[in-house]
Amino acid sequence: MSSSLRSIYPWIRSPLVACSPMLRISQPALAVAVSHAGGLGFVAGGYDTDELALNMKNAVGLLRGLDPPVPTQTGVLPIGIGFVLWGCDLERSVQVIQQFVPAAVWLFAAPSNEQYALWASRIRDATQSRTQIWIQVAGVKEGLDVVRAAQPDVLVAQGNDAGGHGMKRSASVISLVPELRDSLDAHGFGRTTVLAAGGIVDGRGAAAALVLGADGVVMGTRFLASHEAVVAKGYQQELLRAEDGGVSTVRSRLFDRVKETNGWPDDYDGRAFVNRTFLDAQNGMPVEQNISLHKQEVAHGDTDGGVKARTIRYAGTGVGLIHDVVPAAEIVNTVAAEVEMSLAKAIKKLNAA
Amino acid sequence: MSSSLRSIYPWIRSPLVACSPMLRISQPALAVAVSHAGGLGFVAGGYDTDELALNMKNAVGLLRGLDPPVPTQTGVLPIGIGFVLWGCDLERSVQVIQQFVPAAVWLFAAPSNEQYALWASRIRDATQSRTQIWIQVAGVKEGLDVVRAAQPDVLVAQGNDAGGHGMKRSASVISLVPELRDSLDAHGFGRTTVLAAGGIVDGRGAAAALVLGADGVVMGTRFLASHEAVVAKGYQQELLRAEDGGVSTVRSRLFDRVKETNGWPDDYDGRAFVNRTFLDAQNGMPVEQNISLHKQEVAHGDTDGGVKARTIRYAGTGVGLIHDVVPAAEIVNTVAAEVEMSLAKAIKKLNAA
Secondary structure, eight states: OOOOHHHHSTTOOSSEEEEOOOTTTSOHHHHHHHHHTTSEEEEEOOSOHHHHHHHHHHHHHHHHTOSSOOOOSSSOEEEEEEEEGGGSOHHHHHHHHHHHOEEEEEEEOOSSHHHHHHHHHHHHHHHTTOSEEEEEESSHHHHHHHHHHHOOSEEEEEOTTOSEEEESSOOOHHHHHHHHHHHHHHTTOTTSEEEEESSOOSHHHHHHHHHHTOSEEEESHHHHTBTTSOOOHHHHHHHHHOOOHHHHEEEESHHHHHHTOOOSOTTEEEEEEOOHHHHHHHTTOOHHHHHHHHHHHHHTOOOOOSTTOOOOOBOOGGGGGOOOOBOHHHHHHHHHHHHHHHHHHHHHHHHHO | OOOOHHHHSTTOOSSEEEEOOOTTTSOHHHHHHHHHTTSEEEEEOOSOHHHHHHHHHHHHHHHHTOSSOOOOSSSOEEEEEEEEGGGSOHHHHHHHHHHHOEEEEEEEOOSSHHHHHHHHHHHHHHHTTOSEEEEEESSHHHHHHHHHHHOOSEEEEEOTTOSEEEESSOOOHHHHHHHHHHHHHHTTOTTSEEEEESSOOSHHHHHHHHHHTOSEEEESHHHHTBTTSOOOHHHHHHHHHOOOHHHHEEEESHHHHHHTOOOSOTTEEEEEEOOHHHHHHHTTOOHHHHHHHHHHHHHTOOOOOSTTOOOOOBOOGGGGGOOOOBOHHHHHHHHHHHHHHHHHHHHHHHHHO
16 A cells, blocks of 8 residues: 555645646646646647746746645645656756756657666656656556656556547556555565546546545546636547547547647557548548648647547547536536545445345 | 345345356356356357257256255346347247257347347247347447337446457446446336446456446356366466557557457447457468467467467456466355445545545
8 A cells, every 4th residue: 555645745636546647738827736636637748848937927826826725744746747758858957857846747759768777867856855756557467567667656557548648458446556555565566556536527437536545536538628728629429428428438549640640659648539431541541641631630620529520639538428618626626526436336336235 | 226136136246246258268167157146147048049949948957956056036047048039049049948948049230129028028028028139249339229129127348458348439437337327218218227347357347337327246267267167278368368458458459350250230349458469460460370370379279378379269358366276156246245245445545545
């Protein structure tokens, strides 16, 4: 069992609900709202550290304006920053981290475990270990290797249901979380915190994650449908409209090819809505034509989405459980309230059956 | 909330743990052992009804020999039979069902919902509705359509983690079960029982399924590692050895192509161990050559498996959590005991955090 998260993040409710650093979407307003409600919000670092520094300055401003303030014990900023390591510059990122001392830095998609080790070490030096190191993994061996290399405080165990990028070959949290937990315990890493991500959008999913052995949860897709997410109206409408999350979304390398995003390592793909881009590719459309048609649509701005649209929109299988766009704080509060209820209901069902 | 399962199957423990009808593997000894321990075992119907009738006769013999007997109220046989509908003859199957009156018939992979409706109606007529109709689905719309067409008593909601055949595009139980439950409730089908399948191999997974809204669980892969499963020694050894279930297994259409099994509808694939067959195909080996090499290895009998072997072995992502081959009864008992513990532990963690 890992050490208490609340001793490190004194403002959080139980269980911890974190909002993942979604590129261009998780900006200061969302991160601050999540932390203010008792979760942990992240600003997506992106590939431009000047923009990141500006974002963090804005976040500091938003945090200063809060009444009551978010209570921190160690002088850290009560939000995190996420970095996609294959696309981020270490030196400039460490400068921003040193300047703002976020409560956590979330590292993802490093080209090697040595990179995780290097980043973790540099960040710890820069903030005297006040900034916690989170690393996202999707496999058990991957998790163990990462822990051995970089000794993160937190492993984010991302299941196959997650929206956006992840490991092509991966289990969902139903088996990933318990196997990772057992494996960490068996290898002497029982103190590593494990958070579950992928397909979790409400208190039932969060309660299931705890039962499986996680110490808290990370949600991305659910927060896409929040007031504070920087996301097109049509995207949010599509999230509300979508049903049957395992059928209306799909994992594929195609989305990066069509968006001409070339940096992701070979073993990653991404989960997005099934759309015309995907269906045309399945029917044999050459990728060059698909790229061109996609560009044309994107140039026209927002769309309603659906299987006739081409714009690529990442989403997890939990979309079918999302029915409203609400303040991020309401999402944190609702999940926390539902967790206890879901566990109680399961016990009642067990005894009544 | 569905009606009490124990009122229908008076011998079962809570929560219901069913063993799925695995082709050639789920034979009378396994089915009877599972039911005798307070679960519900299934005999896999296969494609040959003469063989099935013989199997059921053997099952009756095994059940008669039990002391104490499995208590039934309605004179049904306290085990089920599973049918893969695209490959089974309705008339001859109904004859066997009428002769043996199993507690449940599990229908899967029908070419159309009309087929489910036809089978359900014929089976109910043949046994005066004493045999419950279970139908396996992997999507929310699919589940609703099946309920409208055939009014099954039970929907088996199979997540993407499951071993063996399933729908190519599917979520895991983490989002499938709650979305299906909500959707059934919203459309007036609240009495339909939902069982969760896919990636569940222990009490943590079963407890998570209950929290997500399932009424019980189905396990296949876990029972492969039971004394009663009819399975090669090398297959069981591979199950014990396997780690990192989402990485060591993979879903693909390739397995059917190489085994020259041609009947599965286009939208199905299967999850099996990553092996030489799969890796060679990824590296561009023509399927004819792969078929031929596979045949050669299979002709030599059992293998130790692993990435050098070609024999295709179905398994779910839960394999990394399986560490022993035990009597099937022990699996049922252990899961039942662990479920309550897992829920209690989660509540403790929630309050302690």
